Amino acid sequence: MNQEELEKCIDAAQNSQQYAHCPYSHFRIGAALLTSCGKIFTGVNVENSSYGLTICAERTAYTKAVSEGYKSFKGIVVASDLKDRFITPCGACRQFGVEFGDFEVVCVKPDRSTFKSSTHKLLPGLFSQEDLIAKAEQDEREGNKVQN
DSSP, X not given: OOHHXXXXXXXXXXXXXXXXXXXXXXXXXXXXXXXXXXXXXXXXXXXXXXXXXXXXXXXXXXXXXXXXXXXXXXXXXXXXXXXXXXXXXXXXXXXXXXXXXXXXXXXXOTTOOEEEEEHHHHSTTOOOHHHHHHHHHHHHHHTOOOOO
């Protein structure tokens, strides 16, 4: 992301926090996902009393983008209200992000200070499409038939 794109995404992520549904944790997270063609999709965390059904801001943004046909991304910005430390995506969101490649991840505090990384750096030893392709190629070489 260039500086102008980053600033727009920080604005979008921070502004979206007001829509977070977090009655249990009171931990508002906003995300802004920038597509390769420059469109921004925002997301917020949506908590549920059955905690396992909660969805994070990052996955909300990814789902919105993919549901509208976008699958190529330049970066994602994740904003929280925590002033003393950066909040990075959880493990599930890290795995969700690498599905779409290696791109910039920027975590931002309320004062707009940032921590920058990437989807691949945040998830060492990641499981990806390449692993599934390697398994299929191995099965083909060995003559293994996959049963459905």
